[in-house]
Amino acid sequence: MQSEAIKKADVLIEALNWIQRFRGKYVVIKFGGSALEETEAVKAFLTDVIFMSSVGMKPILIHGGGKAISKAMAEAGIEPRFVQGRRYTDERTIDIVANVLAGEICQSLVDEINSRKGRAIALNYQTQNCLMGRKLELKDENGEPVDLGRVGEVFDINRELLKRTCDDGVIPVLPSVAVDRGGQLLNVNADTAAAAVAGFLGAEKLMFLSDVPGICRDKDDINTLIRHVDGIACRKLIDEGVVAAGMVPKVEAALEALAAGVGKVHIVDGRTPHSILLEIYSDTGIGTELVLHDRK
Numbered sequence: 001m002q003s004e005a006i007k008k009a010d011v012l013i014e015a016l017n018w019i020q021r022f023r024g025k026y027v028v029i030k031f032g033g034s035a036l037e038e039t040e041a042v043k044a045f046l047t048d049v050i051f052m053s054s055v056g057m058k059p060i061l062i063h064g065g066g067k068a069i070s071k072a073m074a075e076a077g078i079e080p081r082f083v084q085g086r087r088y089t090d091e092r093t094i095d096i097v098a099n100v101l102a103g104e105i106c107q108s109l110v111d112e113i114n115s116r117k118g119r120a121i122a123l124n125y126q127t128q129n130c131l132m133g134r135k136l137e138l139k140d141e142n143g144e145p146v147d148l149g150r151v152g153e154v155f156d157i158n159r160e161l162l163k164r165t166c167d168d169g170v171i172p173v174l175p176s177v178a179v180d181r182g183g184q185l186l187n188v189n190a191d192t193a194a195a196a197v198a199g200f201l202g203a204e205k206l207m208f209l210s211d212v213p214g215i216c217r218d219k220d221d222i223n224t225l226i227r228h229v230d231g232i233a234c235r236k237l238i239d240e241g242v243v244a245a246g247m248v249p250k251v252e253a254a255l256e257a258l259a260a261g262v263g264k265v266h267i268v269d270g271r272t273p274h275s276i277l278l279e280i281y282s283d284t285g286i287g288t289e290l291v292l293h294d295r296k
Helices: 002-022 033-037 039-054 066-075 091-115 159-167 190-201 231-240 247-259 275-280
Strands: 026-031 058-063 120-122 131-135 151-157 171-175 177-179 185-188 205-210 228-230 264-269 288-291
Touching: 002 275, 026 039, 026 190, 033 039, 033 066, 033 205, 039 058, 039 091, 039 171, 039 275, 058 091, 058 159, 058 190, 066 091, 091 120, 091 171, 091 177, 091 185, 131 185, 131 190, 151 177, 151 190, 159 171, 159 190, 185 190, 190 205, 190 247, 205 247, 205 275, 228 231, 231 247, 231 288, 247 264, 247 288, 264 275
Parallel strands: 026 058, 026 205, 058 171, 120 171, 131 177, 151 185, 205 264, 228 288
Antiparallel strands: 131 151, 177 185, 264 288
């Protein structure tokens, strides 16, 4: 019994250095994917976020909800269509996207945090908006514009609102829906939204909670997990096809955030209990850590 207590004390001592180091620093966390579908994983994750806030960090939670959106679209008789990996978003679709993300998922995360004695607030177009967007402009292989409908990117944020909220010890929860200059809603990729927020705030860390353990040389073998990688090596992994499919935009977003001044980016498995605490508050971590340049 005493040995177990000593082990717990050792864990706390190991975490103390990291707690002191990151106290008062912004940590932007993107949460979504399969982890959102698992109730226990969500509860464990939100407990971690509450812990981070309680020890003085400034977590900001940004979420997507692709599966829930597709389900709501199916119920409305709308067939999802994807263009260059983005969900084509017409007028009917943006209403569904906005309602699912801001009206349902965002509020449910806030309610869960508050029910667990944390303090959280929903910041979105229905309450106080933080994400300013513009239409995303892409081109096809012939250089012609690609029509994505109401799909956007974040070009600015309400820094003062986010800073004030975090300074008050409250956890901001933001859905990946932006508002353009004309007041129209835009569907934004949650990875790129989180990267933009982290970059604008100069966050200490940006964390992507995914449904994979991180970047693996062989996606089917966890033993090939790459624990640390810099920007140059990341580009090489993309060129080699090691980073492929849905991981490419995530890594691209990570590199943009690092170039904007974010300290480190982490990709971890959101389905693993306490994954963000294990990644931040231990000497080894459990996912992939990305930096812009390795120190020589």
